[in-house]
Amino acid sequence: MSDAPLWTPAALESATGGRLIGAPRAVTGASIDTRSLEPGDLFFAIRGEARDGHDFVRAALEKGAGAAVVAAARANEFEGVGPVLAVPGEDEDPVLEAMRRLGLAARARTGAAIVAVTGSVGKTGTKEALRHVLSAQGATHASVASYNNHWGVPLTLARMPEQTRFGVFEIGMNHGAEILPLTAMVRPDVALITTVEPVHIEHFRSLSAIADAKGEIFSGLKPGGVAVINRDNPNYERLLAHAHASRAGRVITFGEHAAADVRANRILTRPDVSVVDASVMGVPLTYQLGTPGRHVAMNSLGVLACIHALGADLARAALSLAALKPPVGRGERTALRVGDGEAFLIDESYNANPASIRAALATLAGIETGAKGRRIAVLGDMKELGAAGETHHRELADAVAGHGIDVVFAVGPLMAHLFEALPMAVRGTAAPSAEGVTDAVLATLRPGDAVMVKGSNSMRMVRIVEAVKARYAVAPDPREASLNAVR
Structure with a gap:
C-alpha cells in the first residue's frame, strides 16, 4: 500500500459536498466510534439508536481524529475545537449520507476486484476466509467484524485504499429490501450466498421470502459479474432465478450435489482440522482447513468458487486455507487447565440460529474427549x-x-423448551440469563471435558466464555496442548 493519505482535503469536500473548517490533519482511516478511533481517523458523527455522534466530536478530536464530519447546522458548536467537515443535507442524518457518498467515491476510484458475501449462516466466517486467502495474493481490504448493515457497508467502503487489489464485503439483512441499496454501493464483481436458513424468520412470511431477500445481492453485480450459489440448498432454483434476472454473466455453484461446479467428493472432519477432497471446475483438488467443522468445509467450497471467479491463484488459495483460524466467537478454541488435567472450550458465542447451533453440535460431537x-x-x-x-x-x-x-445448560425462556425435551440425565442447569448458569458451568468442568457455548448476541453468552477463561488458566497453545480432546 502507498503511504499517501486515505483521503485528501479536496477529495473529502468533493465526495461529500461538505466544507472543511480548520486545518485538517492527515486522514488515514475512518471511524464512527471514539472507543476504537485511531489518530488520523475521519470521525463520522452519525446518529445511533441511543446516542448522537455529535456528542463525541470533542473526544474524537482530542484523540487525534483527522477531522470530524458533522451536520452543517451544528458546525458552529465545534468552532475552535478542531478540524470539522460540515456537510449539508435535509436527510434524517446528513452525516450518514455523507459517509455513503464517501463510500461511493471510494468504490468509483478503485480498480479492485470486489466480492460481496451474504447468507443466513457463515457469511462472516466466509468473508474472513476470503480475506485470509486473498491477502496472500495482493493488497486486500475487507469488512471488520460484522460491519454488514446500512452504516457498516459504507464505512468499510470509505476505509478502502485506492490501491486495493481485492475487496471483500459482508452484506447482511433482517428485513426485505435491505440488501438492495448496499449491494448497489458495493457493485461486486462476484457475489456469494452461503446458504438460506430460517434466520430472522419472524420478519418474513416464509423461507422462500428469505431466499428472495438474500437473492437481492445479485442485483448489484457489475455487468458480466459472477453469481456463486450453494447447489445443495433447497432454495437453489429460487436463487438461480435471481442470478439470471441480474446482470451476472456467469453462475458458479458449490456443494456436494453431483452437478455442482465446485464439488466436495469427500469431507474428512477431525477435532482440529478438516480435509476436503474436491473438484473445482473439473480439476481435482485436495486441501486442509485449519478450522474444523463440516459447515466450514462446505463454505470453503464457496471461497474457492470466488477465487476461481476472480481469476486468482486457486492452488495458492487452497494452501492458505490450512492456516485459517476461526474468528473470536465463531469457533475459537481454547485449551484450559482444569484441576490436574485439561479441558477444551469452543467459543461460538457470537450468534445463533437453528442451522448454526446444529452445525456447532456436530462439531462438538467430533471432538474426542x-x-x-x-x-x-x-x-x-x-x-x-x-x-x-x-x-x-x-x-x-x-x-x-x-x-x-452429554450435558446441556440452557439460557433463556426459549431454550427452556429444549431443556424440558431432554432426558433428565442430560440436563445440566437452566436459567433465564447467562449469569444464572455461569457458576454451574464452572463447577461442572473436569479434566477431559469439551464445552461449547453458543446463543444469540442478546443473550450475552460471551460472559460465560469470559468466566470460564478467567477461572481456568489458559494453556499457552491449544494446538500443542496434550489435551485428549485434540488427539
Missing part, C-alpha cells in the same frame, strides 16, 4: 424466530441426542 470427559453444550436463546420459536428450540433435542451430547 478424555477418558472421563464429556461433551457439554451451553446454549442460549435463538432470537427472531417468530411464532415458531418454541418449536425450533424444542426440535434441537434430536440434534443433542444424535450427536451424543
